[in-house]
Amino acid sequence: MPRLAANLTLFYPQHAFLERFGAAAADGFKAVEFMSPFEHRAADVRARLDEYGLTLALFNAPAGDAAKGERGLTSLPGREEDFRRSFSTALDYAAVLGNDRIHVMAGVMAADGEAARYRNTYLENLAYACAQAASAGITVLIEPINPRDIPGYFLNRQDVAQAIRAEVGAANLKVQFDCYHCQIVEGDIATKLSRDMPDIGHIQIAGAPDRQEPDGGEINYPYLFELIDQLGYEGWVGCEYRPRGDTSQGLGWARGLL
Template identity: 65%
Template sequence: MPRFAANLSMLYPQHDFLDRFAAAAADGFEAVEYLFPYDFTAAEIKQRLVDNKLTQALFNAPPGDWAKGERGIASLPGREEEFRAGIQKALEYAAVLGNDRVHVMAGLLPSEDLREKHHAVYIENLRYAAQEAAKVGVTVLIEPINTRDMPGFFLNRQDQGQAVCKEVGEANLKVQFDFYHCQIVEGDVISKLRRDFAGVGHIQIAGVPDRHEPNLGEVNYPWIFEEIDRLGYTGWIGCEYRPKGDTSEGLQWLRDWKAANPA
């Protein structure tokens, strides 16, 4: 039975961040994820998790200067020390919040001519991150992101992500399978999931093409959820979409799914 986590960076935008935990719990979510926790202390967020009986599923390591357009620094030459410090900070938060998944964003590639150089940095940084995370039982995730939403992002395809994991060679480095990004870049999403399932560490969903609720658009998610079950996935499925209207009203897709698939 799929287990769904509310992505608090996108859902419940009418609430301040710390108030989104209660909103998610009120709608029946048992877990949450989000981009970054670092504007708050780990203790502040932990209290919201405890108060609302929520599990922390995932968050991202520090991405560099997000406000200035940086989208991760794992592949950026000259930022290695900052990257390592960010990994330590992420693991400190994870130790308090209890999640065993941390997503590391690759960053933007300024030019294809620089790919080889950035790739070498990426591999070494990911090896460091995975080795440090392994000491505390955490899995590091990398995510292919579509070029429409994030032009220039270093990693775009699921097979690229799997090849990177193989090159790094650490068992606790996995690929995040976001159906939204995969459908836009590659299509044939279930074949990709079946092919790479052993190397998938987290799943996320959103409707395509507008990134609204998963019942809106071209992807047949009810069938996909059944296939995820058949494959034996036991992790959380992150609801990382932008609500078309009110978040709670838009969750009718989830209420319908639960009614049709009682635990």
């Protein structure tokens, strides 16, 4: 049975961030994930995890200036020092928060960008991050994201992500498999999970095409949950969706799993 993690960036929007931990625990979650803890002291976030007995599945490294349209630094030529500083910050937080997975967003290509330069930068930065993370027991995650949600995003496909993972060649580099993004870009989710499972480091779910609860839309999650179990996946499954209404009331689909 999949182990579900509440995404506190999207869940319980009526609460301030540090109040969302208690709401998740009250709904039966044993783990959480979120995009960015950096607006808060690591010690304060850790205190909430400890208070409610929650495991932190993962968070994202700082992804640049969102107001300027930045969605990650890892592939951006000329931003290597910015990436290194951001990843150092993420490692500092992970040392306090206790998670063993950090997602590094690839970033958005400039309209006139040269794909080969972005790819070379991506490979070099991933190799650096994996070397820095290895001594701390941290797995670095890369995630294909659909270009409808983030136009111009550098990494869109599962096979491309797996090829990059193999080229970097670091044992602590894995792919974050978001079923929602995969469905939008290429579909055939079950085949790709079966093909890539040994090198998948985290799974996320949401309904498609609207990124809401996974109890409707075009993805058959009961089937995928059985498959994920059969494939021997033991990690967390992040619920990274936008609730249609009240988060807790919309969790009927998850009652048997929580």
